[in-house]
Amino acid sequence: MGETAFAMTGGRVTLDGRPVLAGVDLTIHEGDVVAVMGANGSGKSTLVRALLGLTPLSGGSTLLYGVPPARFRQWWRIGYVPQRLAVGGGVPATVREVVASGRIARRRRLRRTSAADREAVDRALDAVGLSDRTGDSAQALSGGQQQRVLIARALAGEPDAYVMDEPTAGVDAETQRLLADTLTRLVADGKTVVLVAHELGPLEPLITRGVVIREGRVAHDGPPPQPEGECAKPGHQHVHPHAAEAVAGPLRGWQGEA
Amino acid sequence: MIDLSLLDKQFFQLALVAALLVGLCAPAVGTFIVQRRLALLGDGIGHVALTGVALGFLTGTAPVLTAVAVAVAGALAIELVRARGRTSGDVALALLFYGGIAGGVMLMGIAPGGSNAKLNSYLFGAIASVTVEDIWVIGGLAVLVLGVVAVFGRELFVLCQDEEMARASGLPVRFLSMLVAVTAALTVVIAMRVVGLLLVSALMVIPVATSQQLTRGFRSTMLLAMVFGVVASLGGLLASTASTRVPPGAAIVLLALAGFALALVVGRFVRRGRSQESRVSQAGNVRVKEVL
Numbered sequence: 204m205g206e207t208a209f210a211m212t213g214g215r216v217t218l219d220g221r222p223v224l225a226g227v228d229l230t231i232h233e234g235d236v237v238a239v240m241g242a243n244g245s246g247k248s249t250l251v252r253a254l255l256g257l258t259p260l261s262g263g264s265t266l267l268y269g270v271p272p273a274r275f276r277q278w279w280r281i282g283y284v285p286q287r288l289a290v291g292g293g294v295p296a297t298v299r300e301v302v303a304s305g306r307i308a309r310r311r312r313l314r315r316t317s318a319a320d321r322e323a324v325d326r327a328l329d330a331v332g333l334s335d336r337t338g339d340s341a342q343a344l345s346g347g348q349q350q351r352v353l354i355a356r357a358l359a360g361e362p363d364a365y366v367m368d369e370p371t372a373g374v375d376a377e378t379q380r381l382l383a384d385t386l387t388r389l390v391a392d393g394k395t396v397v398l399v400a401h402e403l404g405p406l407e408p409l410i411t412r413g414v415v416i417r418e419g420r421v422a423h424d425g426p427p428p429q430p431e432g433e434c435a436k437p438g439h440q441h442v443h444p445h446a447a448e449a450v451a452g453p454l455r456g457w458q459g460e461a
Numbered sequence: 462m463i464d465l466s467l468l469d470k471q472f473f474q475l476a477l478v479a480a481l482l483v484g485l486c487a488p489a490v491g492t493f494i495v496q497r498r499l500a501l502l503g504d505g506i507g508h509v510a511l512t513g514v515a516l517g518f519l520t521g522t523a524p525v526l527t528a529v530a531v532a533v534a535g536a537l538a539i540e541l542v543r544a545r546g547r548t549s550g551d552v553a554l555a556l557l558f559y560g561g562i563a564g565g566v567m568l569m570g571i572a573p574g575g576s577n578a579k580l581n582s583y584l585f586g587a588i589a590s591v592t593v594e595d596i597w598v599i600g601g602l603a604v605l606v607l608g609v610v611a612v613f614g615r616e617l618f619v620l621c622q623d624e625e626m627a628r629a630s631g632l633p634v635r636f637l638s639m640l641v642a643v644t645a646a647l648t649v650v651i652a653m654r655v656v657g658l659l660l661v662s663a664l665m666v667i668p669v670a671t672s673q674q675l676t677r678g679f680r681s682t683m684l685l686a687m688v689f690g691v692v693a694s695l696g697g698l699l700a701s702t703a704s705t706r707v708p709p710g711a712a713i714v715l716l717a718l719a720g721f722a723l724a725l726v727v728g729r730f731v732r733r734g735r736s737q738e739s740r741v742s743q744a745g746n747v748r749v750k751e752v753l
Binding site (some may be wrong): 223244252255256257276277278279281285289291292294295296297298299302304307308310312338339340343360410435 | 625630
C-alpha cells in the first residue's frame with residue numbers, strides 16, 4: 204500500500220436538517236480502484252463530495268493526502284468528475300474551453316497557455332474521442348458526450364487521483380466502453396480511482412474494492428459484491444423502477460433522465 | 462436626422478468616450494454575471510448606488526466617488542447573502558434594494574444641491590453632462606474592470622461555470638466571488654452616467670443574451686457581446702442627437718433590445734444550419750439537441 208490518498212474519520216453530513224452521512228470511516232490508498240455503491244439517496248454522492256471537502260462535514264474529519272481540505276494546496280493531484288455538466292446562465296462554452304479548464308489547478312495567473320497545457324488538452328480530447336468536436340458548444344452535446352467532456356476535463360489536469368460521481372449514469376454503451384478503456388489505462392499507470400456507481404457494467408473487472416453505502420453508513424467494504432441470480436447473467440439489463448422517483452439529496456428537483 | 466455637427470463639440474466627444482467605455486466593460490463583466498445566474502445583480506447594485514450618489518451631494522464630495530464606495534459595499538453585502546444561500550436571502554436582497562432607492566431619494570431631497578432634475582439624471586442617465594473629470598474616473602474604473610477580466614478571466618470562467626468545480630480545483634472561491642461582485646459594482650458606476658442606475662444592468666445582460674444566440678464558446682460570447690455593447694451604446698447616443706426629445710439612455714437600451722430580437726431570429730437559422738451540418742458529419746449517429 205502506498206501513501207494514503209483520502210481518509211475520512213467519523214464523517215457526518217447533514218443537509219437541510221436531514222442526516223445524509225452518519226459516521227463514515229473510509230481510507231483510500233494510492234492505487235486503489237474503489238467503487239462506491241448504494242441505492243438512490245443512500246448518500247454515496249455526498250460521501251465522495253464530503254471526502255474532498257466540497258460538502259462541509261457536520262462531524263468527523265477528512266484528509267486529502269494527509270491534509271485537511273481547507274489547508275490542502277495540491278489540488279492538481281485530484282481530478283474531480285461531477286455528475287453532470289453545469290449549464291449555468293446559458294452562456295455557451297466550447298468543448299475545448301471546458302476541457303482546458305481542467306488545467307486550472309496547474310496554472311498560474313498571468314502565465315500564458317504553455318505547449319504542455321495544450322498537449323495535455325489535446326491528449327485528453329483524443330482519449331475520449333472528441334477531437335473533432337472541440338469547437339462545438341459543450342452544452343449542445345448529448346448526455347453521453349457531455350460525460351466524455353467531463354472525463355476529458357479531469358484527464359487534462361493529469362491528476363494522481365480521479366474522483367468520479369456516477370460517470371456511467373445515463374450514458375450510451377459506447378461511452379461506457381470508452382470509460383472502461385480510459386480507466387484501464389489509468390489503473391495501469393497506478394492512478395487512484397474512486398467512482399460512484401449504481402451499477403458497474405463494463406467497469407466491473409477493474410474495480411479492486413467495493414464500498415456499499417446504506418442509509419449514510421458503510422454497509423460493506425471489501426471485494427466488489429458480485430451480482431447474483433438473474434442479475435449475473437451476461438447481457439442482463441439492470442433496470443430499476445426508480446427513474447420517475449424524485450431524487451433525494453442535493454439534486455432535489457432534478458428528475459432522472461437518460 | 463442624426464446630427465453629426467455635434468462631433469466637434471467637447472460635450473459630445475466626452476459622451477462618445479463614456480459610451481464606448483460602458484459598451485466595452487458592461488458586457489465583459491456581464492458575461493460572467495449571466496453565467497453565474499446573477500443577471501439581476503447589476504440592478505441591485507444600481508439601487509444601492511443611488512444612496513451613494515445622494516451621499517455625495519449631501520457631503521459635498523464627488524457623487525461618482527461616493528457611489529463607488531457605497532456600490533462596492535452593497536455588492537459585497539449582496540455576495541455575502543448569496544454565499545450563505547439561505548432562502549430568506551431573497552427577501553434580504555429586496556430589502557437592501559428598497560433601502561437603496563428610498564435612502565437615495567430621501568438624502569437627495571435634503572441635500573443642499575439636490576433636486577429632482579439631478580435625481581433623474583442619475584436614475585436615467587445624463588450622458589450629455591459628462592465632464593472631463595467624470596471621464597477620468599470612468600476611464601480609470603474601466604481599466605480596472607477590463608484588467609480584472611484579463612487577469613482573472615480563466616479562474617472566473619471556472620467559478621461561474623461550476624462553483625463546486627472551482628472549489629475542487631483549489632481556486633479561492635470566496636475571493637473570486639467577491640471580485641465578481643466588486644467588478645460589477647465598478648461597472649455600475651461607470652454606466653450610471655450613460656444609461657442611468659435603473660437601466661445599468663441592461664447593458665450587462667442584453668448584449669450577452671444577444672451574443673449567446675449566435676456563439677458556441679465562452680470567449681467568443683464575451684467578445685461578441687462587447688461588440689454589441691459598443692454598437693448599442695454608440696448607436697443609441699447618435700440616435701439621441703436626432704431630437705432633444707430622445708433620451709440617450711433609453712435609446713441605447715431599446716437599440717440593444719432590438720438587436721436581441723434580431724439575434725433570436727438569426728440564431729434559430731444558424732443553429733438549424735449547424736445541427737444539419739453535424740447530422741451529416743456524424744452520419745446520423747449522434748442526436749443533436751436543439752437548444753433554445
